[in-house]
Amino acid sequence: MTTTKTKKPTVVEKKLISLADIVIQAAERSKDPTLQIPIRALSNVAFNEKKGLIEMGSKKQERSFFNVGMAKRFMQTVLVADALSELQRADLTTSLREIYYRTKHTIKDSHENTFDAQDESDPVIEDLEVSLAALREELHVSAENRGSIVGPVIFGDDGDRVDCSKLGKGGYSVPSIVEPEYLEIRRCTADFVLLVEKGTQWNRLSEDKFWRRYNCILLTGNGQPPRGVRRLACRLHEEHRLPVYVLVDNDPWGYYIYSVIKQGSINLAFESERMAIPKAKFVGLSSADPENYELPRNVGIKLNDKDIARAKELLNYQWFKKPTWQAEIKRMLASGLKYELDALANKDFQFLTKKYLPKKLQERDWLD
Amino acid sequence: MAKQNASDSQARTKSPVTPPTPEPAAPKKTAAKQAERVTAVEMGARQREISVSEFFTKNRHLLGFDNPRKALLTCVKEAVDNALDACEEAGILPDVTVNLEVATSGGPVAASQANRFRVTVTDNGPGIVRQQIPRIFAKLLYGSKFHRLRMSRGQQGIGISAAGMYGQLTTGKPVKIISRISPKAAAHFFEVQIDTKKNEPLVHENKQIDWEQPRGTQVTLEVEGKYQKGRASVDEWLEQTSIANPHVKLIYRTPEGETKEYPRTYHELPPQPREIKPHPYGIEFGMLLKMLQDTKSHTVSGFLSEDFCRVSPQLADEICKAAKVQSSANPRDLKGPVAETLYKSLQETKIMAPPTNCISPIGEKAILSGLYKQIKGEFYTAVSRPPAVYRGNPFIIEAGLAYGNRPQDQNKRQQPTMPKAEGEGEEEDSELARVIRYANRVPLLYQQSACSTFKAVLSTTWKNYGLTQSRGALPGGPMVIFxxxxxxxxxxxxxxxEAIADYDEIQKEITLALRECGRRLGLFVRRRERAASEFRRRNIFELYIEEVVEACNRLKGGKLPKEKLKEQLQKIASTRTGGQKTDHALGKTGAGPEGLPHSIIVTAEGIEGETALATQIEADQATAVPTAEPHLQEEKQANVVPASKRKVATPSPSEPSSKKVKTTPGGKSSKPTKTTAPRKPK
Structure with a gap:
C-alpha cells in the first residue's frame, strides 16, 4: 500500500507540472499558452456496442490564455493544478470543496475573486482529470461519502476489518475512494448485488434483513450513485463475479441511473472502463409493473414536461435502442404516469421485501 | 355657471320653517305649495359681481397654493420670475438673492417644523416707478405681460399679487417692497395689501428710506408654508432655475441658515425677445370680433395687415375678396355671419408662419454651461431645435442631457472595500433618469406625468441609444434629461x-430634440463601451498573468525566473489587445472631442468638446471672477462642429451680437485678437 502511494503521485505530479511547462514554452515562443481538454459532452461520446460501454471520443477543446472568454478558466486551471500538486507533495486527500477554498483568493489590485463559487472549481478538476488522464483518486480528491452497503462482505479499511453483515441496519458508509489500495475486499460470500436508487428503500430492505434471506449485498447511492458506490459495485462484479441488479424509480431519471451504472455516464465517459457494469440488470420499477403488481393508478404521478422531454432524449440514446427498452420507455410515456418505489407501500409496508423482489428474482423478470 | 350653482344651493338650503319674505311680484305662488320658488327678481337681488381677488381667495389651488409646501415654493417662484423678467427686459445680468426665514412667533423653531416663513427676494433690476408699486404687487391681473405676445416667464400678471394675497390671507401681513430705479433716485418703501372686494391695492406705508443697493427691487412676503427639502422643494426649484439660467447669479439663504451660491457661468444675456402681433391662425372667432372693435384702422384690409403678423396689404385684399367683404369697409361694422366668413377665410388662406425672432432660446452653449455647472456627469450635450409653430404661436424646443458619473466618482465607487464573499455580487444599479422641465426658463416641478415633455421622454426609445429602459418607464442610468x-x-x-399641454407639434419637436441628444449619447456610450471592453480585456490578462505566473512558479517548485515569464506574457497580451488602437480609444493619446457637436465629455484626463465653456466654469468657480469671452467660444464651436448646419439655419435668436457684450455690467470686453466673426461652417 505504502509503496504504491509514494510511486503514483510522482507520475501525477509530473503531469501537473507539465501544465506549467506548456505556459513557459508558449511564452518563450510568444505563443498563446493553450491546453487541450477532451470534451465531456454527448457530442464526444460513442457507445461501444461490443463492450457495452460509453466511450469518450477524441474531440478536444482548446483552452487558451489570451482569449477573453477563456482567460479566467485558464488561470483557474493553473491554480487548481497548483493546489493538486501541493496535495501530491503533502500526500493528503481532500474534498472538492476544500480545493475550492484553497484556491480562492482575491486577485491582487482588484476586487475580483479567483473563484466565486464551487461550481467554478469542480469542472476544472474534472477537466484536469480528463486531460491528464489521471483519476480523481490519483489526484487525491474525494467526494462526500454518499452511499451505504450492507451484506455478507468483509472489507479492510485502513487496517480495520469491516464486516458488513455485522453493522446492524445502518451498514457501512461507502468511502469516496474505493481503489484496492484504499479499500480491500477480504471476503465476499454473497450471490449478487442489489443496487437501490433510494436510501429509504434500502433502509426497508436492510431492516427486513432481505440480504440475509437472499444472500446478497445491498448497496445504495442515495440518488445518482457517486463514483465510490459505482466503483465498488464494479469491483464486486469483476473481482467476485457477482451479478448486479438495479432497483430504481419508474421515471426517466431512474432509467438514466440504471444506464449510468451499466454503460457509464456522458460526463465521466473516460472512466467507463473502470466504473461501468455492462452486465447489470434492471429489475424495476418497470412501466409494466403497475399492471403486473396491480398498483392502483392513483399512486402514480403525472409526467411533467421535463420528464417527457427527458424520456424522449433517452429514446434517442444509442444504449437505449434495444427493442425491449424502447417498449419500456414508450409504455411509460403512453401511460403518462411515473411511479416511485415508495408507492409499493400502498399494497403493504413490506410488499417490496416480501412480494415484489422475490417474485421478480424468481421469475427473472428484468431488463438487460 | 358659478352663479347658477350658488343660487341653486341657496334655494335648496332654504328651510320651510322660515317663512320667505313676501314677494310683491309673485302672482303664480300658490298657498298649497310647500317648496318655495325663488323668483327672478329675488335671484337678481343676490346676483352680483365677483372680483378676481375674491375668486382666487376661494380657489387658491388654481394658482399653486394648494398646500403649505407648494405655496411656499409658489411665492419664491413668483418673486424670482418677476425679478428675472425685469432684469432681462432692462438688459441687466441678474443678481438675485433669495432669503427664506422662519417667521413663527414665539421661541425659535426648526425650519422643518415651522409653519410661517418670510420670503425676501432682492434683485439688481431696473426697479419700479413709485406710482406703479401698489398696483403691481396688490392688484390681480395687472401687469405688462398679458397684452403682448412676447416671451417672458410671467404671462398673466397674477403671480406676485396672488402670492401677496396668499400671505395676507394666511398671516395678515402686508407685502413689503423696497424699490430704487437709479443710484440718484431715492429708495421707496411700501407696505401694501389687496382690497379683495374691489381688487384694488391698499397702501399701508409709503416712505423714502436709505437702501444700500444702487438699483433694484426687494419684495418681502410673510406666508404660511412648510419647508421640506427633496422633490419639488424650493431648493430644487432654485437649483433647476440656475441650470436653465446660467447667466443669473443666485444666492439662496435657506431657513436652516445655509447659504447656497449659484455662480454666473454664462456671461451673456439671452437675446431680447421681440414682441409680435398675433398670427391669424392663433386666434379664435371671439377674439377676432374683439379685435375688430378695438382696432385703430379704418378699413378691413388695414386692420388685417396692421393688427396681425405675416399679413401683407395684398394678402389682406385677397382675404377680403375670398370672404366677400369690401376691403375698404369699416372693421367696426363687421358683425355676425360676415365676420364669421372673414374668420373662415382667414383660417383657410395660406399665411406664412409667424416670425420666430420673438423667442429667445437658452442656447446650446448656455444649456451645456448650466448642466455642467450643476450636475456632475461625464457626458453633456444640448440641442436647440429650429423654431416651430403651434396654433399660430411660435415656439422653440431645447433639450439637453447630462449623463454618467465623473471619473473621480467612478474611481471612488470601484475602490474595493473588502474581498467579496461567495454570493456577494455587484449591486444592481437601478437608478432611473431624472427629467427636468422648463417653460420659458422656469422649472416645472409638479404634474410631471401630465406634461408633454415627460410623455415625449417616455415615448423615446432610449434602448436605441445604449440605455436600458423598461416598458413605459424612464430610461435607466445616472442621467438628467433637460x-x-x-x-x-x-x-x-x-x-x-405646472405642465405643458400636449399639442402634436410640440410633442413632435420635443421628440426630435430628444432623439438628437440620444443619438449623441448613444455614440458616446458605445464608444465608451468599446474602449472599456478593450480595457477590460487587457485588464483581465494583466490581472491573470500575475496569478498564472505565481502558480507556475509553485508548480515548478519555486525555481522559475518569474519576471521573465511575466514580461513575455505581458508582451503577448499587449499585441493581442490592439496595442495603440486601444490606447487611442481609451483617450490616452488625447484625441479630439469625438466629433460630437455641442457636447462636453469629462474623462479622467480632462474635458473634451466645448472645453472653453467648461474650463471657464471651472475657472469661475475657482476664482469667482467672471471673464466673458463669448466670441472665443463661438469661434471654437464653429471649428469643432462642422456638422451643425442646423445651428446656422436657426433664425437670428441665438446670433451672437456684440451689442449684448456691451450691456454686460462692468463692461468686460472680449480680447481684441479673438473678436473675429464666427466662422461659417462649410
Whole structure:
C-alpha cells in the first residue's frame, strides 16, 4: 500500500507540472499558452456496442490564455493544478470543496475573486482529470461519502476489518475512494448485488434483513450513485463475479441511473472502463409493473414536461435502442404516469421485501 | 355657471320653517305649495359681481397654493420670475438673492417644523416707478405681460399679487417692497395689501428710506408654508432655475441658515425677445370680433395687415375678396355671419408662419454651461431645435442631457472595500433618469406625468441609444434629461403653470430634440463601451498573468525566473489587445472631442468638446471672477462642429451680437485678437 502511494503521485505530479511547462514554452515562443481538454459532452461520446460501454471520443477543446472568454478558466486551471500538486507533495486527500477554498483568493489590485463559487472549481478538476488522464483518486480528491452497503462482505479499511453483515441496519458508509489500495475486499460470500436508487428503500430492505434471506449485498447511492458506490459495485462484479441488479424509480431519471451504472455516464465517459457494469440488470420499477403488481393508478404521478422531454432524449440514446427498452420507455410515456418505489407501500409496508423482489428474482423478470 | 350653482344651493338650503319674505311680484305662488320658488327678481337681488381677488381667495389651488409646501415654493417662484423678467427686459445680468426665514412667533423653531416663513427676494433690476408699486404687487391681473405676445416667464400678471394675497390671507401681513430705479433716485418703501372686494391695492406705508443697493427691487412676503427639502422643494426649484439660467447669479439663504451660491457661468444675456402681433391662425372667432372693435384702422384690409403678423396689404385684399367683404369697409361694422366668413377665410388662406425672432432660446452653449455647472456627469450635450409653430404661436424646443458619473466618482465607487464573499455580487444599479422641465426658463416641478415633455421622454426609445429602459418607464442610468419650451405663449394645462399641454407639434419637436441628444449619447456610450471592453480585456490578462505566473512558479517548485515569464506574457497580451488602437480609444493619446457637436465629455484626463465653456466654469468657480469671452467660444464651436448646419439655419435668436457684450455690467470686453466673426461652417 505504502509503496504504491509514494510511486503514483510522482507520475501525477509530473503531469501537473507539465501544465506549467506548456505556459513557459508558449511564452518563450510568444505563443498563446493553450491546453487541450477532451470534451465531456454527448457530442464526444460513442457507445461501444461490443463492450457495452460509453466511450469518450477524441474531440478536444482548446483552452487558451489570451482569449477573453477563456482567460479566467485558464488561470483557474493553473491554480487548481497548483493546489493538486501541493496535495501530491503533502500526500493528503481532500474534498472538492476544500480545493475550492484553497484556491480562492482575491486577485491582487482588484476586487475580483479567483473563484466565486464551487461550481467554478469542480469542472476544472474534472477537466484536469480528463486531460491528464489521471483519476480523481490519483489526484487525491474525494467526494462526500454518499452511499451505504450492507451484506455478507468483509472489507479492510485502513487496517480495520469491516464486516458488513455485522453493522446492524445502518451498514457501512461507502468511502469516496474505493481503489484496492484504499479499500480491500477480504471476503465476499454473497450471490449478487442489489443496487437501490433510494436510501429509504434500502433502509426497508436492510431492516427486513432481505440480504440475509437472499444472500446478497445491498448497496445504495442515495440518488445518482457517486463514483465510490459505482466503483465498488464494479469491483464486486469483476473481482467476485457477482451479478448486479438495479432497483430504481419508474421515471426517466431512474432509467438514466440504471444506464449510468451499466454503460457509464456522458460526463465521466473516460472512466467507463473502470466504473461501468455492462452486465447489470434492471429489475424495476418497470412501466409494466403497475399492471403486473396491480398498483392502483392513483399512486402514480403525472409526467411533467421535463420528464417527457427527458424520456424522449433517452429514446434517442444509442444504449437505449434495444427493442425491449424502447417498449419500456414508450409504455411509460403512453401511460403518462411515473411511479416511485415508495408507492409499493400502498399494497403493504413490506410488499417490496416480501412480494415484489422475490417474485421478480424468481421469475427473472428484468431488463438487460 | 358659478352663479347658477350658488343660487341653486341657496334655494335648496332654504328651510320651510322660515317663512320667505313676501314677494310683491309673485302672482303664480300658490298657498298649497310647500317648496318655495325663488323668483327672478329675488335671484337678481343676490346676483352680483365677483372680483378676481375674491375668486382666487376661494380657489387658491388654481394658482399653486394648494398646500403649505407648494405655496411656499409658489411665492419664491413668483418673486424670482418677476425679478428675472425685469432684469432681462432692462438688459441687466441678474443678481438675485433669495432669503427664506422662519417667521413663527414665539421661541425659535426648526425650519422643518415651522409653519410661517418670510420670503425676501432682492434683485439688481431696473426697479419700479413709485406710482406703479401698489398696483403691481396688490392688484390681480395687472401687469405688462398679458397684452403682448412676447416671451417672458410671467404671462398673466397674477403671480406676485396672488402670492401677496396668499400671505395676507394666511398671516395678515402686508407685502413689503423696497424699490430704487437709479443710484440718484431715492429708495421707496411700501407696505401694501389687496382690497379683495374691489381688487384694488391698499397702501399701508409709503416712505423714502436709505437702501444700500444702487438699483433694484426687494419684495418681502410673510406666508404660511412648510419647508421640506427633496422633490419639488424650493431648493430644487432654485437649483433647476440656475441650470436653465446660467447667466443669473443666485444666492439662496435657506431657513436652516445655509447659504447656497449659484455662480454666473454664462456671461451673456439671452437675446431680447421681440414682441409680435398675433398670427391669424392663433386666434379664435371671439377674439377676432374683439379685435375688430378695438382696432385703430379704418378699413378691413388695414386692420388685417396692421393688427396681425405675416399679413401683407395684398394678402389682406385677397382675404377680403375670398370672404366677400369690401376691403375698404369699416372693421367696426363687421358683425355676425360676415365676420364669421372673414374668420373662415382667414383660417383657410395660406399665411406664412409667424416670425420666430420673438423667442429667445437658452442656447446650446448656455444649456451645456448650466448642466455642467450643476450636475456632475461625464457626458453633456444640448440641442436647440429650429423654431416651430403651434396654433399660430411660435415656439422653440431645447433639450439637453447630462449623463454618467465623473471619473473621480467612478474611481471612488470601484475602490474595493473588502474581498467579496461567495454570493456577494455587484449591486444592481437601478437608478432611473431624472427629467427636468422648463417653460420659458422656469422649472416645472409638479404634474410631471401630465406634461408633454415627460410623455415625449417616455415615448423615446432610449434602448436605441445604449440605455436600458423598461416598458413605459424612464430610461435607466445616472442621467438628467433637460427639456425646455420657449414660446410667446406656453400652453399650460392649468393656471398654476405646472405642465405643458400636449399639442402634436410640440410633442413632435420635443421628440426630435430628444432623439438628437440620444443619438449623441448613444455614440458616446458605445464608444465608451468599446474602449472599456478593450480595457477590460487587457485588464483581465494583466490581472491573470500575475496569478498564472505565481502558480507556475509553485508548480515548478519555486525555481522559475518569474519576471521573465511575466514580461513575455505581458508582451503577448499587449499585441493581442490592439496595442495603440486601444490606447487611442481609451483617450490616452488625447484625441479630439469625438466629433460630437455641442457636447462636453469629462474623462479622467480632462474635458473634451466645448472645453472653453467648461474650463471657464471651472475657472469661475475657482476664482469667482467672471471673464466673458463669448466670441472665443463661438469661434471654437464653429471649428469643432462642422456638422451643425442646423445651428446656422436657426433664425437670428441665438446670433451672437456684440451689442449684448456691451450691456454686460462692468463692461468686460472680449480680447481684441479673438473678436473675429464666427466662422461659417462649410
Amino acid at each position: 427639456v425646455h419650451m420657449a414660446s410667446v405663449w406656453v400652453p399650460f394645462t392649468s393656471e398654476s403653470k
